[in-house]
Amino acid sequence: MLTRPLALVALAGALTACGGSSGPTASSPVPSPVLASDRPTTVASAVASDAAQQTIALTVSGGKVTGQTGRVEVALGTRLRITVTSDVADEVHVHVYDLKQDVSPGAPTSLEFIADKPGQIAVELEKAKLTLTRLLVS
Numbered sequence: 001m002l003t004r005p006l007a008l009v010a011l012a013g014a015l016t017a018c019g020g021s022s023g024p025t026a027s028s029p030v031p032s033p034v035l036a037s038d039r040p041t042t043v044a045s046a047v048a049s050d051a052a053q054q055t056i057a058l059t060v061s062g063g064k065v066t067g068q069t070g071r072v073e074v075a076l077g078t079r080l081r082i083t084v085t086s087d088v089a090d091e092v093h094v095h096v097y098d099l100k101q102d103v104s105p106g107a108p109t110s111l112e113f114i115a116d117k118p119g120q121i122a123v124e125l126e127k128a129k130l131t132l133t134r135l136l137v138s
């Protein structure tokens with residue numbers, strides 16, 4: 001007996017299982033680029049890609065927060081670095097963005113991200129349920 005029908009069934013099953021996620025592979029016509037200017041596009045990054053544009057430093061000691069506590073205004077799209085120093089082991093949690101990072105006594109931790117979601121974002125020392133600061137991203 002030949003196993004060809006079985007192989008075909010298996011193939012069809014495999015195609016069904018992963019269908020939908022990948023788009024059609026047929027080549028679509030690419031519109032020819034129309035450039036209004038013959039100058040090369042200016043690279044606008046004046047800041048090095050790994051440099052934070054705004055830094056927020058927070059220190060937790062004896063259950064109290066010092067540094068840029070309260071509210072910090074952040075322009076939408078800013079590359080932000082939050083540095084947390086803590087005298088207890090805990091976890092820094094940036095809400096909405098849902099970023100988490102462990103912090104240990106004597107080992108400050110930094111979270112760096114693009115503030116691309118507007119709103120009032122709580123930064124919390126998770127286990128202590130201690131709000132370190134709030135970012136006002138707009």
Ligand SMILES: [Cu+2]
Pocket residue numbers: 093094095124126
């Ligand atoms: Cu939290």
